[in-house]
Amino acid sequence: MEGFRFHYDIRVxxxxxxxxxxxxxxxYLMYLDLAFQEFFRHELKLYGEVPTTVLAKTTLQYHKSARFEDDLSIWVRTNRIGNTSIVLDFAITRQDELIxxxxxxxxxxxxxxxxxxxxDDWRAALTGYEQGEAV
Structure with a gap:
């Protein structure tokens, strides 16, 4: 998916x-949470750190329905890092189709x-990852 590096794959x-x-x-919110955890754990190597965040807001846009046994990719990228907040973008695809x-x-x-x-270590990991650095 263009603009995203990390994805977590699941089967419905x-x-x-x-x-x-x-x-x-x-x-779909559960799918986002799974991808969020895997993004922090495997890509950013911040395992164990995730529980120190709370979800403040999520906006959702449904394009098409996922069905039983569909193979889905849940894409995650950092949109912005504020003083106390992190904004993440998510996309779910089915065989390269945005749903x-x-x-x-x-x-x-x-x-x-x-x-x-x-x-600071979160900020460095998130920024570096989105700039293409290996973590």
């Missing part, structure tokens, strides 16, 4: 579909759940 499973055998709309897009804002928080600055 039975519990994720409704009676029409299409993915129930709330499950879904989303943008999520994650806020970094401290142990008390208060917004806190995005750590």
């Amino acid at each position: 499973r039975w519990p994720e579909v409704d009676g029409q055998l299409i993915v129930y709309n709330a499950n 879904f897009e989303a943008q999520s804002i994650y806020v970094h928080v401290d142990g008390a759940g208060t917004p806190s600055p995005v750590p």
Whole structure:
């Protein structure tokens, strides 16, 4: 997918579909969360760090329905890094066909759940990765 480096592949499973055998709309959020975790764990090597973020906002754009046993790629890229927030773009494709897009804002928080600055190592990893550096 143009403009994205990382993707996480899944096959749509039975519990994720409704009676029409299409993915129930709330499950797309689960797909985004899976890709977010894998992006931080495998690509950025920030395993164990993910729980210090909270999801503040997500906007969704459905283009086509995914169906039972479809093979999907969930693409992730960093859109922007703020003082306490990270904005990620997501795209879901089925055989190179764009079927879904989303943008999520994650806020970094401290142990008390208060917004806190995005750590320097996160900022460096996210920026470097999007500039094509190996992590």
